[in-house]
Amino acid sequence: MMEKDPTVERFLFNLNTLGELGEEICSPKDFNSVIKSALYMVMGSFFASKGIIFKYDPLQKIFFPVVSKGIDNMAGITLRLSDEAIGAFVGYNKPLDLKGSSPMLSYFSPVRTEFAKFGARIVVFLIVGNELIGALSINDKFSGEGYTDYDFQLLSIMSQHLSYSLHNHSLLVKLMHKYTENKELYENLRQAYYNTIHSFAAAIDAKDSYTKDHSHRVSAYCSALAREMGWAEEDIEGIRVAGLLHDIGKLAVDKTIINKSSPLTKFELGELYSHPVVGYEILSKIKFPWESIPMMTRNHHEKVDGNGYPDKLKKSEIPIGARMMSLVDAFDAMTTNRPYRSRRSFAEAINELKNHCNEQFDTDIAHTFITAVRKEVLELNSPSIILHLHELLDITAIDKLLEHFPKT
Amino acid sequence: MINQHINYKEIDNIVVLHAENYINKMEGENLEKVCDAFLAKRTYKFVIDFSGTDIINSIGISILIGIIEKIKEKKGLVLFSGLKKVNHDIFDMVGLSKHIPLLKTEEEAVNRMKSGQ
Ligand SMILES: [Fe+2]
Numbered sequence: 001m002m003e004k005d006p007t008v009e010r011f012l013f014n015l016n017t018l019g020e021l022g023e024e025i026c027s028p029k030d031f032n033s034v035i036k037s038a039l040y041m042v043m044g045s046f047f048a049s050k051g052i053i054f055k056y057d058p059l060q061k062i063f064f065p066v067v068s069k070g071i072d073n074m075a076g077i078t079l080r081l082s083d084e085a086i087g088a089f090v091g092y093n094k095p096l097d098l099k100g101s102s103p104m105l106s107y108f109s110p111v112r113t114e115f116a117k118f119g120a121r122i123v124v125f126l127i128v129g130n131e132l133i134g135a136l137s138i139n140d141k142f143s144g145e146g147y148t149d150y151d152f153q154l155l156s157i158m159s160q161h162l163s164y165s166l167h168n169h170s171l172l173v174k175l176m177h178k179y180t181e182n183k184e185l186y187e188n189l190r191q192a193y194y195n196t197i198h199s200f201a202a203a204i205d206a207k208d209s210y211t212k213d214h215s216h217r218v219s220a221y222c223s224a225l226a227r228e229m230g231w232a233e234e235d236i237e238g239i240r241v242a243g244l245l246h247d248i249g250k251l252a253v254d255k256t257i258i259n260k261s262s263p264l265t266k267f268e269l270g271e272l273y274s275h276p277v278v279g280y281e282i283l284s285k286i287k288f289p290w291e292s293i294p295m296m297t298r299n300h301h302e303k304v305d306g307n308g309y310p311d312k313l314k315k316s317e318i319p320i321g322a323r324m325m326s327l328v329d330a331f332d333a334m335t336t337n338r339p340y341r342s343r344r345s346f347a348e349a350i351n352e353l354k355n356h357c358n359e360q361f362d363t364d365i366a367h368t369f370i371t372a373v374r375k376e377v378l379e380l381n382s383p384s385i386i387l388h389l390h391e392l393l394d395i396t397a398i399d400k401l402l403e404h405f406p407k408t
Numbered sequence: 409m410i411n412q413h414i415n416y417k418e419i420d421n422i423v424v425l426h427a428e429n430y431i432n433k434m435e436g437e438n439l440e441k442v443c444d445a446f447l448a449k450r451t452y453k454f455v456i457d458f459s460g461t462d463i464i465n466s467i468g469i470s471i472l473i474g475i476i477e478k479i480k481e482k483k484g485l486v487l488f489s490g491l492k493k494v495n496h497d498i499f500d501m502v503g504l505s506k507h508i509p510l511l512k513t514e515e516e517a518v519n520r521m522k523s524g525q
Contacts, residue, residue, distance in 0.1 A: 009497050017466040037434055037467060044466030047502045049473045070474060142473050143503025285463060285494075 006150050008251055011200060014154055016286045017041050018193060021158060023289075025165045034165060036067045039136075042158050043069060046151060048138035050119040054079065055134040055166060056126075061086075063135055070139075071118045079111045089125045090132055095152045095159070096123045122147060124155060126163035133166045157196060194241075201244040204251060208258045214332055219243030220384045221328035222321075225365070228372035229324075238290030239321050246297050246325055249279030261339045276301050277310050296321040300329060303360040315362065323362045327353065327369060330360070335389060346373075346389055350401045357406045367405055374398045416442055422453045422521050424514060428460040431468040440475050452484030455517040459490030464498055476508065485524070489517035 006014070024037050035053060043051040050070035054063035063079040081089075085107035089096075092104050098112070098121055108115075108123070115123065120137035127133060136159060141147070201215040208214070222243040226236045250258060253275055257268045264272065280298035299322035302308035304315040308326075315323075334349040344352070350370060357363040376383040377393050386393060415426040423446050430436050443454060456475070458464070464472075479486045489511040491499065499505045511517040 007501065009501050013466070013498060013501065020465065020467075033434060040434070040470040041466045043473070044468065044470035047469065047473065049477050069470065070477065141503070143501075143506075145503070 006148075011203075012282060012286065014045055015196065015200070017045050018157065018161075018196065019286060019288055021161050022193070025161055031165075031169045032067070035162075035169075038158075038162050038165065039067050039069060042136065042155070042162070043138060045154065045158065046122075046138055046147070047142040048121075048140070049142055050139040051137065052118050052120075053126075053134060053136050053162070053166075056132045058132070066134070068118070077114070079114055081107070081111060085110070086132055090127055090130055093125070093127050095147075095155045096125075097121070097147060098123060122155065124159045126159055126166060128163045128167040131167070133163050136162060154196075157193070197241055197244050200248075204245070204247050207250055207253075207255055211336070214336070215244050215247060217332045217336075217388050218246060218325065218328055220388070221332065221369075222324055224372050224376075224384045225324050225328060225369050226321075228368050228375070229365075235290070238288075238292055239296065239324065241288070241290065242293045242296040242321060243325065243328075245283060245293065246279065246300050246329070247275060248282055248297065249275030249277065252278045259339075273301075273309050292319060292321055295319050296325055298322070300325040302326065304362055305359045308360070320365075324365055327361050327365050331369070332388075346391055346393055347397060347401060354401070354406060363406050367402070370398065370402055374402070418451075419518055420522065421451055422455060422518055423451055424455045424457060424518065426460055427456055427458050427464075427468075427472075429462060431461060431471055432465045433467065436468060436471040440471060440478065443475050443478060447478065447482050447484065452479070452482055453521050454479055454484065454486040455514060455521060456486065456488050457490045457514045457517070458488060458492070458495055459514070461492070461495060463492075464495050469498070469502055472504070473502075476504075485521065487511055487517040487521060489514045 021038060021041050024034055024041070027034065039051050039053050043049070048070075050068075052068035052071055052074065053066050055066045056063050061080060061083075063081075065074045065077055068074045088104065088107045096102060096104055096108065098105070098108070098115065115137060118137060119139035121140045123135060123137045125132060125135050198216070201219070205211050205213060205215050219240050220243070223236050223240040226239050231239070253271050257264065257271050260268070276298050280294050283297050284294040296319055299308075299311060299313060299318050302311065302313045302318045302322060303326070304318065304323070306312050306314040308318075318326075331349055331353060334344045334352060335346065337343045350366075353361055353366050353369075357366050373385050373393070374395065376386045377395055377398060415428060417424050423442075425439055425442060427436075427439065431439060439456075446454070454475075456472075461468075476486060487509050488499070488504075490513060491510055496505070496510065499508075499510065509517075509520070511520060
């Protein structure tokens with residue numbers, strides 16, 4: 001089957017919806033309006049005109065509708081599936097294409113005619129842990145296009161949000177305080193959100209044949225650095241995501257410019273230098289749980305002496321996250337192979353960073369970065385920087401690099 | 409009853425609705441209610457203007473698709489106008505631009521609707 005990758009527009013549209021969905025579900029609004037907005041977001045994401053969410057009652061073993069759109073006369077409708085079918089769907093835990101050929105469809109046959117009445121094309125069972133919470137169905141896309149693997153992936157993520165919300169609601173109703181359990185579930189949900197952003201970072205890095213995984217490393221380095229600087233866990237997450245997306249503006253720059261090994265013309269340089277602003281424009285339209293992401297992206301090529309771009313900001317005017325990103329971005333560029341030269345050693349790269357402290361880089365940040373590396377070498381538990389360096393680092397050599405550090 | 413909070417006007421037998429930014433929130437459903445009310449009064453021609461809409465989100469798309477389906481069900485006509493580039497791109501993505509003519513301005517849309525009478 002031929003499958004088109006989602007376009008950048010579609011991806012951003014969906015990413016934005018995921019942000020809004022997360023926000024909606026965590027909002028203090030009443031359950032019915034939350035679940036209704038969630039259904040609308042799902043339908044809008046797949047351009048569907050008919051949609052319905054059922055809740056499952058495990059005592060009576062029936063599904064009953066909680067909200068629908070584009071479907072008349074839902075009142076009083078209940079649906080029933082055998083225990084065997086329920087067990088099978090809990091194990092399956094993926095969107096089911098009613099026009100597909102999955103063997104799971106045989107379990108679905110008792111309710112197939114009912115679902116046909118709602119024009120259902122895709123059904124997802126909402127599951128939390130091993131518990132069936134409900135079901136969601138939507139019809140064919142308004143655009144007439146088919147559902148792709150990407151759609152299924154996105155629908156799974158959105159359904160997880162919904163399951164969490166429905167589950168949470170039931171817990172509230174039962175006045176149970178399973179806070180820790182829910183926290184764990186939310187952790188899974190967060191992971192799904194990151195997976196989506198990660199796949200986008202891969203698309204950014206794919207533009208440049210020599211920077212495979214660059215965004216992932218920048219992200220890992222930024223979060224390690226932020227942790228060393230004592231940032232709160234929530235802010236560390238923010239810079240992690242910012243690291244993954246910092247070069248998103250490169251999606252708008254011609255691939256031949258990015259991959260050119262000969263010197264760039266004035267026009268080409270202008271194009272390349274536009275990527276932080278383009279990135280800012282893209283990201284500032286997206287609702288992230290972290291407000292600082294667009295500005296970090298915009299200013300990741302500023303230099304502390306004011307000779308960077310696009311805003312020519314000086315040291316403390318540059319957002320701290322952008323100063324950190326600028327340092328690890330350069331560090332990664334030096335410690336990976338490029339078309340015109342092979343990678344430099346850790347010590348060479350650090351000396352280069354030191355030489356440009358107070359011009360390009362923030363001295364304190366550079367110092368903290370080396371300290372973070374030093375800790376990783378000493379402790380070796382959960383390393384996130386040295387893992388990518390592919391060389392053995394020696395603690396006395398690192399201590400030497402920490403000596404004679406330029407003054408701020 | 410026609411909703412008072414929604415910004416709309418009638419020109420001859422054409423209803424012009426301004427989607428603004430509330431199309432992106434659940435209150436956007438009021439737009440659909442306005443359409444329902446006019447359809448019930450046998451007014452079948454609609455122009456939806458987006459010049460006051462910054463960027464349309466998934467809720468907005470869902471509400472719009474609902475409106476279009478309703479108008480089509482009654483064999484009515486709907487035209488869109490005043491789309492910003494970003495919304496134009498989103499409508500291309502959804503496939504809306506294949507089904508609904510997109511005009512530059514509200515006036516153009518109204519005139520086209522009139523000339524088609
Ligand atoms: Fe960059």
